[in-house]
Amino acid sequence: MPNMDRTHVMILCMPHEIVHPTPPVGGGTWLVTGGAGYIGSHVIGALLADGFDAVVIDDLSSGRASRVSASVPLVVGSVLDTALVTKTLQDHEVVGVVHLAARKAVGESMERPLWYYRENVGGMMSLLDAMTQAGVTRLVHSSSAAVYGESELTQVDEDSPTSPISPYGETKLVCEWMVRDYGLATGCSWYGLRYFNVAGAGSPDLGDTAVANLIPLVLRAVESGRPAQIFGADYATADGTCIRDYVHVADLAVAHVAAARHLIKGPASEILNIGTGRGASVREVITALEHALGEPIPAVVTDRRPGDPPAYWAVPRRAEEVIGWRATRTLQDIADSAVAAWRYSKLSPGN
Numbered sequence: 001m002p003n004m005d006r007t008h009v010m011i012l013c014m015p016h017e018i019v020h021p022t023p024p025v026g027g028g029t030w031l032v033t034g035g036a037g038y039i040g041s042h043v044i045g046a047l048l049a050d051g052f053d054a055v056v057i058d059d060l061s062s063g064r065a066s067r068v069s070a071s072v073p074l075v076v077g078s079v080l081d082t083a084l085v086t087k088t089l090q091d092h093e094v095v096g097v098v099h100l101a102a103r104k105a106v107g108e109s110m111e112r113p114l115w116y117y118r119e120n121v122g123g124m125m126s127l128l129d130a131m132t133q134a135g136v137t138r139l140v141h142s143s144s145a146a147v148y149g150e151s152e153l154t155q156v157d158e159d160s161p162t163s164p165i166s167p168y169g170e171t172k173l174v175c176e177w178m179v180r181d182y183g184l185a186t187g188c189s190w191y192g193l194r195y196f197n198v199a200g201a202g203s204p205d206l207g208d209t210a211v212a213n214l215i216p217l218v219l220r221a222v223e224s225g226r227p228a229q230i231f232g233a234d235y236a237t238a239d240g241t242c243i244r245d246y247v248h249v250a251d252l253a254v255a256h257v258a259a260a261r262h263l264i265k266g267p268a269s270e271i272l273n274i275g276t277g278r279g280a281s282v283r284e285v286i287t288a289l290e291h292a293l294g295e296p297i298p299a300v301v302t303d304r305r306p307g308d309p310p311a312y313w314a315v316p317r318r319a320e321e322v323i324g325w326r327a328t329r330t331l332q333d334i335a336d337s338a339v340a341a342w343r344y345s346k347l348s349p350g351n
Contacts, residue, residue: 026051026052026053027047027050027051027052027053027095027260027261027264028052028053028093028094028095028096028264029052029053029054029055029092029093029094029095030047030052030053030054030055030094030095030096030097030098030260031054031055031056031057031085031088031089031092031094031096031097031098031136032044032047032054032055032056032057032097032098032100033056033057033058033079033085033097033098033099033100033101033123033127034057034058034063034079034099034100034101034102034142035054035056035057035058035063035068035072035074035098035100036056036058036060036063036064036065036067036068036074037058037062037063037067037100037101038198038206038207038208038209038210038249039100039142039198039249039252039253040056040058040063040067040100041063041067041068041206042202042206042249042250042252042253043098043100043252043253043256043257044056044068044069044072045069045202045206045253046250046253046254046256046257047098047256047257047260048069048071048072050257050261052257052260054072055072055073055074055075055088055092055094056068056072056073056074056075057075057077057078057079057084057085057088057101058074058075058076058101059076059077059078059079059101060076062210067205067206073092075088078101078123079099079101079123079126079127080118080119080122080123080126081126082126082129082130082133085126085127085130086129086130086133086134089130089131089134089136090134094134094136095136095138095264096136096137096138096139096140096260096263096264097127097131097136097138097139097140098140098142098256098260099124099127099139099140099141099142100142101123102119102120102123102142102171102172103115103116103119103120103168104144104168104210105168105210105211105212106146106166106168106169106212106305106308107212107305107306108168108212109166109167109168109171110166110167110306113167116167116168116171117167117170117171117174120168120171120172120174120175121171121174121175121178124141124175124178124179125178128178128179128182131188132186136188137186137187137188137189138188138189138190138260138263138264139179139188139189139190139191139263140190140191140193140256140259140260140263141175141176141179141190141191141192141193142193142195143172143173143175143176143192143193143194143195143271144168144169144172144194144195145194145195145196145197145245145273145275145312145314146164146166146168146169146172147162147164147169147172147173147176147194148160148161148162148163148164148169148309148312149162149163149164149165149169149309150163150165150309150310151163151309151312153312154243154279154311154312154313155277155312155313155314155315156273156312156313156314156315157273157314157315157317157318158194158271158272158273158318165309166306176192176271179192180192180269183269184269187267189263189266189267189268189269190263190268190269190270191259191262191263191268191270191271191272191323192270192271192272193255193256193259193272193274194271194272194273194274194314195247195252195274195275196244196245196246196247196273196274196275196276196313196314197213197214197244197245197246197247198246198247198248198249198252199213199214199215199246199247199248199249199334199338200215200248200249200250200329200333200334200335200337200338201249201250201337201338201340201341202249202250202253202337203341204340204341204343204344205341205344205348206249206341207338207341207342207344207345208249208338208341209345214244214282214285215285215289215334215335215338216338216342217229218285218286218289218297219289219338219339219342221297222293222297223342223346227298227299227300228286228297228298228299228300229299229300229301229302230282230283230286230299230300230301230302231282231302231303231304231305231308232301232302232303232304232305232308233301234304235304235310235311236310236311237281237310237311238281239281239283239284241281241282241283242281242282242308242309242310242311243279243280243281243310243311243312243313244279244280244311244312244313245275245276245277245278245279245280245312245313245314246276246280246285246331246334247274247275247276247314247327248327248329248333248334248337250329250337251327251328251329252274254325255272255274255319255323255325258323258324258325259272259323259325261323262322262323268322270318270322272316272318272319272322272323273314273315273316273318273319274314274316274319274325274327275313275314275316275327276313276314276316276327277313277314277315277316277317277327278313278331279311279312279313280331283299284331285331285335286299288331288332288334288335289335289338289339291332291335292332292335292336292338292339293339
């Protein structure tokens, strides 16, 4: 929206006057922040497969340019750069944003809390400011099940109490509040997707390389000939290890597309759990990886990690009711695809 100052843009975004331009039949162009990352690359693939166009902003601190499709423009920079984000939204005539760019390691957030607040909360503030200036009125926000914290509940729905126990979880909850309040003030439409544990790969070249996620940690141990580490085996669970809801990254990507499609249809403002509704323990995940590898995986129990609650999994019913999404892949599907991607990475180390 060139040649308009911020005051005029804010007037356009008042709740009763907001105009949601109708995107082209395919869905228009969507900005994916953090689109060169593990989840972002899958989201882009799903958007393109469903007829959307995309543009990416990524600072490449953890993402890789090679993960971004050649047909998708890649803007290298930080979401904290409001001017860059605004220009990208305007130059590419963006109609909606999928916001993934964030720091996401629980343990690291305990060690560097202020950095997490700057990157995650500051990044969201910058993005919303840019959306205001560019007149973009649709947002799919990447949140996290970490907002629930160490709840007494093991099955959590979107109305369960939120009490995060790590700075990472706190930043995600603050961002949800920001998006909610921004939507109320401006009329912009949004979905906040609370991811549970994302794992697996949609194709062998798009594996998870995160240093803190369970499956990459186990496979890295296998590769080095060391036992896999189990962080605590004295939790109040059936086998003593943490239980989580593991959702396949390809299913997660489809959830973003479903949310974007619904934002095109009309206004929305809702939090949705994105999980399978089933829990799996650390030992069960290791067993699934053993089946995928065709060999046993030695493991050793070490101390608990700070900030890790013992057990929780999603009640994902609302996502099915609201945007028509549900997970279709199993834990073994996740393990099989993760192992395939790990084997591919050993043949192609640059991917």
